[in-house]
Amino acid sequence: MKRSILSLVFLAAIAFPAYSHAQVPFGGLDVFEIPCTCSPFTFHVFTPLYVASPIPITGALAASYTPNLWMYYILHPGAWALGYFVPAAEACWMYAVAGCFPLPTLGTISPFTGTSP
């Protein structure tokens, strides 16, 4: 019995990874997109952007090239997005004359983010 419960806890830990609790909910309108030439991400500017608050701001988030879970609703300018992002992760890097530099963002969008068509 005890062994079964431990197995269940172990499986739950795999199914629900630890990073989920670090994600911040957001929603906003994607108005601008640029590819991050030094990392496999795209840089998205949202305005209005709502980050765990009803007060609208403007901000940038990075998104992976990898399509999100809803492949027909991939993030793109003109679409509203609703989901989560992992804060303070410098994911978008741009190739410069010598080396790469990060484009500052609020974080990296989670694949558990949906968009409008």
Next chain:
Amino acid sequence: MFPNITRQYITINTSPMRCSGDIGAQAECYTTFMRVPFSSLIVAALVLSFPTMLIAQGTAATPFTTTLVLGSTGPQVALLQKLLNKEADTRIAMSGAGSPGNESEYFGALTRAAVVRFQQKYASEVLAPAGLTTGNGRVGFYTRAKLNALSAGVVTVGSQKTIASSSPSAPAHEPAPEDYLVKDSEKIDIYAGDKMIAVVQQKILAAINAAINSGSTAVATIPAIATTDVPSVILQSLSPKSALPGKRITVTGRGVETDTAVYIGSDHIVRTISKDVFGNFYFTVPPMAAMRYDVAIRTNGSVSNTMPFVIIDPRNAPVRIENISPATTTFNGMVTITGSGFTAKNNVVVTTYQKFTNVPSSDGKTMSVQLAPEILREPAKIGDGTRPIPMSLSVVNDSGFSDSEKQFIMAL
């Protein structure tokens, strides 16, 4: 509520429930009943439904039963075209589509023009009773009456009355194509919202480009963007993105209200949006020419971004993309799109970072564009051709939207 069917008789509640007293208090209700033979009821039902059947299907005497406008389809349109083609001055076309022997079930621009000529020809019977002086191309009540008269020779409705003399009640005014034209006081730049967003994009891009060219210790400072720098009204989606006139289009976005106006191109306007019980905003596609339009919405003087919308002609071939060549291109590289349904001109090719308008296709199957997105100009200057930037491509033209998006790579 429902009749109680017995072997031969049906018991019908012949009076509505009569109640007295305060609602919710001691209401006294009673009903009266009548017993009628079941066979009599069937006969009565058939007699009562016969006029309805005539109206729904049209008859030899009154083949035109519904309002026909630009974009309408069906057998009544084909009959309309045949009738118009009987007279030289209302003939739809001398040759090709719509000409005698080439009638179709689609009410297009040529049919509309012929209907206008028909209305002008019979102005005293068609236009004058409706209070009009010029034809509008819409086959409404009086135009239908005249068409029915011409198609049947002698028109009878009900017993012996002619349509002209009966005129039971002219229908309420239905919007005509002219009603959707933008008045001088309503004129706006439908691209005002797009221009605001473009300014924001330029500011951000300038900051990024400055950092790219500043060396390895580059630090990009994204300029502050105020919420007032972007349109306060945003058009998020039109669903469906293409439709026939008369179809319902759901609008989503920010700042959409019941007094929001929808601009279909710069010259046509739907002045108010409706709201259904679920809170969805929608409008009905006006009777307009089948083609691609840029659509914007306006609320309280603020103009949104635009989105493409196509009023479709079902006769047009669907737009399909089969292939993009090469699969990997470079900045300033030519990309050839092969498929079908491309129009001779006015194709719009939309890629992830660049949009091309007025792209020609001489054969309807191929198009070429030279990719040089401004957003990648600076990165391309310092790239070594090994950095893959994934992109997608789709096409929209007067026939509709391409069936899919195709992916390709730009190597920087």
